[in-house]
Amino acid sequence: MADKKASENIVWHSGQVTYEDRCALLNQKGVVLWFTGLSGSGKSTIAVEVEQRLITSGKLAYRLDGDNVRHGLNADLGFSTADRDENIRRIAEIAVLFKDAGLITLVSFISPFRKMRQFARERAGSAHFIEIYVKADVETCASRDPKGLYKKAQNGEISDFTGVSSPYEAPEQAEIVLDTARFSVEVCVEQVIEYLNNR
Numbered sequence: 156m157a158d159k160k161a162s163e164n165i166v167w168h169s170g171q172v173t174y175e176d177r178c179a180l181l182n183q184k185g186v187v188l189w190f191t192g193l194s195g196s197g198k199s200t201i202a203v204e205v206e207q208r209l210i211t212s213g214k215l216a217y218r219l220d221g222d223n224v225r226h227g228l229n230a231d232l233g234f235s236t237a238d239r240d241e242n243i244r245r246i247a248e249i250a251v252l253f254k255d256a257g258l259i260t261l262v263s264f265i266s267p268f269r270k271m272r273q274f275a276r277e278r279a280g281s282a283h284f285i286e287i288y289v290k291a292d293v294e295t296c297a298s299r300d301p302k303g304l305y306k307k308a309q310n311g312e313i314s315d316f317t318g319v320s321s322p323y324e325a326p327e328q329a330e331i332v333l334d335t336a337r338f339s340v341e342v343c344v345e346q347v348i349e350y351l352n353n354r
């Protein structure tokens with residue numbers, strides 16, 4: 156977390172264009188769709204499809220994906236608890252900027268800790284934050300193992316692997332729960348789109 160002293164002489168400079176102005180221009184509401192779940196639960200797969208569906212229906216969406224962001228902005232961070240918190244803190248701040256720009260912002264990161272998801276919710280404002288629990292048990296995720304990471308974690312080649320050697324704190328009040336162990340990608344994508352249409 157940033158040193159509080161660093162911001163003492165920095166004063167917020169407001170512009171003239173508001174969040175509401177940008178939303179009106181785009182004819183949509185800027186929101187954060189925060190996908191959380193174990194590695195291999197289906198966050199990226201579903202977020203990619205939802206983004207495509209939104210764009211096809213004329214809504215401006217933008218996806219921030221864990222692995223992609225770790226190649227760039229967060230390339231300096233590892234998987235210790237402190238680094239995971241900083242990873243999510245930066246992502247939350249970026250997501251809030253995109254949301255504020257009026258975009259439907261899809262965030263797909265494991266984000267295992269409740270405290271940091273709560274931080275993201277507070278920064279976005281609860282009215283603009285939709286937590287999506289991509290739910291699949293660790294056995295299901297390990298059997299999918301799309302990136303071969305569970306195999307490596309079980310062989311001790313990766314430390315601090317969520318669900319294996321690092322905890323995952325499941326959401327208690329997610330706006331949407333997607334049971335990907337039971338339902339297909341198509342059904343889960345539809346569930347998200349329907350939720351958005353009903354809001």
Ligand SMILES: Nc1ncnc2c1ncn2[C@@H]1O[C@H](COP(=O)(O)OP(=O)(O)O)[C@@H](O)[C@H]1O
Nearest residue numbers: 194195196197198199200299301335338339340
């Ligand atoms: N209902 C479902 N939703 C999402 N992915 C599913 C579903 N059922 C099976 N899968 C498969 O599970 C894997 C999920 O991988 P991925 O989306 O990369 O997970 P994550 O981004 O959560 O690490 C993919 O191979 C996908 O095809």
Ligand SMILES: [Mg+2]
Nearest residue numbers: 198199221263
């Ligand atoms: Mg992913």
